Amino acid sequence: MIRLLDEDDLRDLCFDLDVDYECLTGEGKRAKVRALITQLDHRGRIPDLVEAGRELRPDVSWEDVLGTRTEVPSEPAADEDRGEPLGRRGRTLRSALAISLLFVAGAVLLGVVLMRAGWPGLRPAATPVPPTATALPPTSTPTVPPPSPTAPSASPTVPISSPTPSLPVIEIVFIEYDPEGSDVEGEYLLLRNTTQDAQDLAGWTIEDGDGRQFRFDSFVLGPNATVKVWTGTGQDSETDVYWGYGVGLWDNDGDRAVLKDYQGRTVATYSYAP
16 A cells, blocks of 8 residues: 555545544554554454545555555554463363363263163163062951041242342443543543453454444453553553544543444443533
């Protein structure tokens, strides 16, 4: 993209993608291109970049540009790499548990098959049959009236307690929607882990009232820990991640945030009004 577009083309491309060119971090065309690709990649909008590029420069194979976009120099995401093994660890534990359950089920099934086949040591013990008694001449036996039926005693009623509603695993604690100074640099959303276990947020999403979405690619939130999701760009860490958006997201006249897990199920919501 650096070789294909001049600065005016890049401004037109940002306008078509609803991205504020002036809010892209860095100075010069190379830095602006890197900031634009990083922001769109965070928001899953690389296909939009390809479509807008086709309209701007139909003579260019934008699929090839998409395939080589990692050539734009950028700083290595040290904290994201450090969080990747934790995500794999959760998936490894789930795989180990599934394999263990398969072994247990196989052992039970094998035992049933061997028992039906008459395998020695697995046959049920034979029940002894008592000897047949010799019939004696009938004798007169006084007739005894059958006992009167006894009414069943009433069972005591046990009260059933209503379940206490539990807190969500991850909750939205606060949204700083009107900070002092720049909205892009000062806006953030605060998440908190309400459990005593680390939670893998890979694939989880945050969506504002206008449908704009942020996705956690790889992140683990520690027990009882918090993380701020900033609107602008920056270096991700264990306590701060960045949406990479070029303009303010959270409306000052009221907005709503929705947190969903990797299966798209709503985990928490947060609404505010001025």
